[in-house]
């Protein structure tokens with residue numbers, strides 16, 4: 317095998333579909349520094365892209381293109397953005413083509429021909445077919461709950477960690493950033509949830525603008541992204557008053573919509589760009605698990621409900637500068653991720669591997685192993701998911717050979733991975749012995765009248781709740797519309 321053993325993903329990047337968790341189609345975008353033209357030419361010769369030139373920023377290949385990726389211009393990096401387009405990684409051909417391309421990139425990285433620098437981001441889109449607005453609320457609540465660990469994980473293998481910590485790129489994009497903490501609510505009513513999500517900036521680490529944009533299915537700037545209410549499956553998300561009053565904007569839930577949808581994805585912008593396939597595997601597994609955890613069937617009475625969860629907003633500080641309480645909280649959230657999310661044993665092992673390449677390594681090798689060594693827990697509601705398209709990868713026109721005949725090059729062992737932890741001189745004075753996660757906040761024996769804010773750590777306005785008659789309700793109660 318071409319990759320160093322430690323970097324090899326399970327199953328040659330093939331994904332299982334464990335109980336209740338069908339694989340959502342994904343696109344993986346990686347920004348690269350280097351000589352763009354030379355890179356395009358190299359990838360073309362290896363049958364990874366269709367053209368020996370860097371494509372324009374606006375380039376979109378047709379549905380049937382046989383190559384696993386395309387390389388397009390991106391103003392924030394020197395080589396371009398490599399887009400692995402609509403992968404079904406339960407399909408061995410897709411998995412093999414992706415892995416072969418990643419092996420080639422690894423070779424180029426070792427030769428110094430490409431670089432994954434702090435100005436390079438990694439974006440992964442997941443198909444949102446059948447993913448309703450309340451599923452999105454639950455996903456955002458979950459993301460907010462785990463935000464600090466997710467940002468650490470996104471910096472796995474880099475000395476500086478998440479790229480927002482790299483001086484000079486921490487306030488990139490004219491100060492607006494490329495991967496900001498997400499909105500934390502309020503999600504206390506359909507209306508407030510919709511306004512929070514719709515107003516969320518594109519540069520959020522969880523970009524929902526593609527999902528929510530435009531009410532117009534006939535065209536416009538974002539034509540066809542969202543239901544117009546004109547389809548048989550249309551269902552109003554926020555019921556509008558209609559008797560004599562003007563309906564300003566009807567909001568329809570895409571959950572049951574049957575409109576033709578050109579593009580319907582949720583984009584995770586939080587990831588760094590990096591060249592270790594095993595870390596990438598962990599990232600994709602986590603995304604699949606979190607989307608599945610958040611999903612509920614449209615016809616279940618629990619569909620429009622969510623349990624508020626106290627957010628742990630990205631601290632935006634090196635780990636060494638976190639307080640003892642923040643470190644404990646981070647550890648609790650990591651424990652939650654391993655115990656509660658629908659991840660297979662192999663996926664948990666890649667997640668463990670990735671976390672051990674972050675400062676969370678200080679929680680201890682044995683502790684992290686114990687978290688990963690927990691059984692698969694299916695999502696509360698077995699997911700139903702229709703794959704909206706099938707993409708067939710075929711012959712490589714560059715060499716006129718099938719993918720399988722295009723052998724990768726040899727890689728020697730040893731890595732360019734940062735020897736961060738050898739250099740790291742953080743005092744570990746905290747008791748990291750296993751503890752109960754703060755899961756108790758979510759149910760069980762909660763005393764009547766308990767109050768909670770969904771963002772206890774500051775930074776963003778959250779929602780407030782009070783526990784009453786066995787349910788979390790908004791506190792103070794929302795004014796009647």
Ligand SMILES: [Zn+2]
Nearest residue numbers: 543547573575
């Ligand atoms: Zn529709």
